[in-house]
Amino acid sequence: MTGRIEPRLLKGFRDIDPTAMERRVYILNKIEKVFRLHSFAPLFTPTLEYLDILKGKMGEEADKLLFSFTDIGGREVGLRYEFTISLARYVAMNPNIRFPFKRYQIGSVFRAEKPQKGRFREFTQCDFDIVGSSSPIADAEIISVMYDVLNELCISEFKILMNDRRLLFSILEKLGVMKDMLLKASRLLDKIDRVGKEGVIKLLEEHKLLNESIKKFIEMSEPTTAYRDVMEEFSKMIDITKEVEEFTELMMTVNQMTGNDKRIVYSPALARGLDYYTGPVFEVVVEGVGLGSIAGGGRYDNMIGIFSGRDIPATGSSFGLDRLEEVLEKKNLFPSELGRPYCLVTIFGDETVKYSLDFYRQLHKEKIPAEIYLKPKNIGKQIGYADSRGFRYTVIIGPEEAGADKVKVKDMRTGEEKVLDKDGATEFLKEGL
Amino acid sequence: MTGRIEPRLLKGFRDIDPTAMERRVYILNKIEKVFRLHSFAPLFTPTLEYLDILKGKMGEEADKLLFSFTDIGGREVGLRYEFTISLARYVAMNPNIRFPFKRYQIGSVFRAEKPQKGRFREFTQCDFDIVGSSSPIADAEIISVMYDVLNELCISEFKILMNDRRLLFSILEKLGVMKDMLLKASRLLDKIDRVGKEGVIKLLEEHKLLNESIKKFIEMSEPTTAYRDVMEEFSKMIDITKEVEEFTELMMTVNQMTGNDKRIVYSPALARGLDYYTGPVFEVVVEGVGLGSIAGGGRYDNMIGIFSGRDIPATGSSFGLDRLEEVLEKKNLFPSELGRPYCLVTIFGDETVKYSLDFYRQLHKEKIPAEIYLKPKNIGKQIGYADSRGFRYTVIIGPEEAGADKVKVKDMRTGEEKVLDKDGATEFLKEGL
Structure with missing residues (x-):
């Protein structure tokens, strides 16, 4: 045995302790429940992929963020940066998939970003x-899933922002942006939530993409439920009837699927950062938490084509x-009992071990979560x-x-103690769940 | 856009399609439920770690199987090979953890093994x-968790093999194996399930570790519930009273926690392959499936010490x-309805879209899993x-x-159709869940 190894974490990586993990498991269970209600099925794609596949057409910015290396077989590989590209690869490799x-x-993705507060690799x-x-x-269903997840998590102060790139590009083009500058302009527009409208106006000016219209x-581009009125305004300036x-x-359709919720709004300048979107785009923002979007997505009809050779339409979204x-932390939306252990069974001494183990087993049989103290010890210490x-x-x-042939159940909140027979105690503990 | 990218998987990696994923989710849910009943809490450690930490003291054999590379910061890193070493690092880095x-x-681990049927990287x-x-x-609880998981999954033809390395080493030593050859001998013993007793006897002979005793x-080393008798036999030959x-x-204790189940047996030659075990070792084998062990573990009291400087006792196990x-596949233990989608809502034409969407929404509100056909089409095609x-x-x-203001519910198994009002149909579909 060599000497002691210094225990340490890699820069940008983290352990997540049980308290935080309980919160995450809580969220993931709710999300998965909504996915399943809407008939989405789980798929697994590997953590490692060929580098050229991961690079797909994300662009140089993203390429720099890839964890890539040469494996023992001399292959250029990388850790997945996101799931969509692997989904596209999967669909292309399985031509017999039934559509839709x-x-x-749900899983880990990896980005070699500069670590900063709250941002991990x-x-x-x-x-x-x-x-x-x-x-x-299909787009409306994606949005309604986001909507249902937010409700399931009891988040109330949210907005789902919606737009369509075809509509936005058409407006910009008709207002004077050249066709080949539309993507560039949209990427700048996407910075509104970070630099504000004034900031974006300045950026567009710097890039010679600004005019009075x-x-x-x-x-004018405020998120609004009065989408008809706003578009009518735009239509007075330019012809965008089809879009x-x-x-x-x-x-x-979205209104239909969400009961005309006022939190679903048209956001005329919304573009989303990724280049591959081809139609509707959407994102979720939550008020009063000082965060950017917590979910976002859109339609990407050309991406699968880079692998399959024929375009297959697709739309989707993602929660971080x-x-x-x-x-949930900031809005105090986690259940107060979350992760709180339920019931400890004590072991007084060697002569009562069997009795304690028997009762412990009985609790588990009745699906009551319990822990047993692992060795006989002073009862006061065990209660402590x-x-x-x-x-x-x-x-x-x-x-x-x-x-x-009894047990004593102590309520740790009130200090109250009850002596019950084993079945009575089991019943009592079951009711408390 | 450059040309088409050939979609392909890395050697030894795989996609897992929704059908197989449904089976895995089914198993994982059951496992997690048992873990929680026994008061185990989730912990997350990262996929990437410093290479010297991953290498720990697993030995050269394991080192060769590590996916390792130099990251952009020039650090020697690797993908985790297993979870135990990261757990040991975590415990060493968090001296305030409350014991036990x-x-x-639960998650992915990576091994650069020669890919073969059913074995992935x-x-x-x-x-x-x-x-x-x-x-x-604590050891008994680990074993009882394995036991409860097997029962939860309705696996009946299993055996949990138990031994203690201190007992085994003591027997071997007293029968003539030199102290410094005990690990070597135990590694050879561990091959019984692959090469049989005759094979192991030959191997020990080749390594000059065999004698008549x-x-x-x-x-004599048959798995047995009559552990007292067998140990008494051994005790006649040598003094192993303490062990x-x-x-x-x-x-x-294990018998106590599992209701004296006959499937929990003493296996005198069981050693387990890993060097780091220091006490009880155990593994699960299932009869009639032609597989090795499906779970295994043991006590490892010295491992955390390689990071923390002081030994901290630990015991644990793992399911693959x-x-x-x-x-479950071979024993036909998956529920027959597993992964089968529940209910499709059709869309006849533009004039009924609203009505269909409304009903779809009502089903989700009542937590009934449903899918909606994504565009109006001939009803026959939708039923197809x-x-x-x-x-x-x-x-x-x-x-x-x-x-x-009705809907028609068609039972796809019997072909039977029922016209019901919306609430009646919702009630009917809820009962069928």
Whole structure:
């Protein structure tokens, strides 16, 4: 054996302790439940992929963020940066998939970003996509899933911002942006939530992409439920009839699927950063938490084509687990009992071990979560342990209780103690769940 | 956009399609439920770690299997090979952890092994450990968790093999193996399930580790519930009183926690391959599936010391998801409805879209899993889709149904159709869950 190894974490990586993990498991269970209600099925793609596949067409910016290396077989490989590119690869490799293909994937993705507060090089994403349908009902369903997840998590102060790139590009083009500068302009527009409208106006000016109409458009671009009125305003300036029709159909379907919720709004300048979106784009912002979007997505009809050779329409979205956790934390939305252990069974001495183990087993049979103290010890110390760990109940079994075939249940909040027979105690603890 | 990228998987890696993923999610949910009942809490450690930490003291064999590389910061890093070493690092880095620390971790581990049938370079392990207790009740609890998981999954033809390295080493030493050859001998013994007793006897002979008593010991080494009798036999040959006492206490505790199940047996030659075990070792084998062990573990009291400088006792075990999946598949233990989609809502035409979407929303509100057909189409085609996907029910909504404020529910197994009002249909579909 060589000497001691210094225990340490890699820069940008983290351990997540049980307290934080309980919060994350809580969120993931809710998300998965909604995914399943909407008939999305789980898919697994590997953590490692060929580098050229991961690079896909994300662009140089993203390429720099890839964890890549040459494996023992001399292959250029990388850790996945996101799930969508692997989904596209999967669909291309499985030509017999039945469409619509509705899948979700939850797991770690990796980015070699400069670590900063709250940003890590490994983090969890929750993706859900519909492949093989160009119907606006598919986009609307993606949005309604986001909506249902937010409700399931009891987040109330949110907005789902919606736009369509075809509508936005058409507006920008008709207001004077050259066709080949539309992507560039949209990337700058996407910075509104970080630098504000004034900041974006300045950026567009610097890039010689600003004129008076565009400035006016940006100034008018408030998220709004009155999407018909706003688009009518735009229509007075330019002819965008076809795009407005398409977008109106989407908005109507989304409203239908979410009960006309006022938190679903048209955001005329929303573009989303990624280049691969081809139609509707959407993102979720939560008020009063000082965060950017906590989920976002859109339609990407050309991406699968880079692998399959033929374009297959697709639309999808993704929640970032870290941001969701931050929202629930800041808004105090986690259940107060979350992660609190339920019941400790004590072991008084060698002569009562059997009795304690028997009762412990009985609790598990009845699906009551319990922990057993691992060796005989002074009961006071065991109650102290239960207290410091936050147990809800302690089951005290001394020679007296064991002799009378009873157990004593102590409520750790009130201090109240009850002597019950084993079945009675099991019943009582079951009710408390 | 450059040309088409050839979609392909890395050697030894795989996609897992929704059908297989449903089976895995089924297993993982059951495992996690048992972990939680026994008060194990989730912990996350990162996928990437410093290479010297991953290497720990696993030995050269394991080192060769590490996916390692130099990251952009010039650090020597690797993908985790297993979870135990990261757990040890975590415990060493968090001196304020309250013991016993009962944690589980489920996730991918990576091994650059020669890919072969059913063996992949990324696979899922389900670890659970108790850190900070040297009590045999801790070991017994680990074994009882394995036991409960097997029962929860309805696996009946299993055996949990138990031994204690201190007992085994003591026997071997007293039968003539030199102290410094005990690990070597135990590694050879561990090959019994692959090469059989005769094979191991030959191997020991080749390594000059065999004598008549050891041969006799191996021949006697059948897994047995009559552990007292067998140990008494051994005790006639050599003095192993202390070790027998300790092991007997463990066996008694395990029997207590599992209701004296006959499938929990003493396996005198069981050693387990890893060098770091220091006390009880255990593994699960399932009869009639032609697999090695599907779970295994043991006590490792010196491992955390390589990071923390002071030894902290620990015991734990791990299930391999692939092998569990294979067992359930071969034994036909998956529920027949698993992964079968529940209910499809049809869309007849533009005039009924609203009505269909409304009903779809109502089903989700009542937590009934449903999918909606994504665009108006001939109803026959939609029923054909439902049939080919294996939906249990189809909800047919044509102008007639919508006009009468009804829906038609078709049972896809029997072909039976029922016209019901929306609430009635919702109630009916809820009952069928």
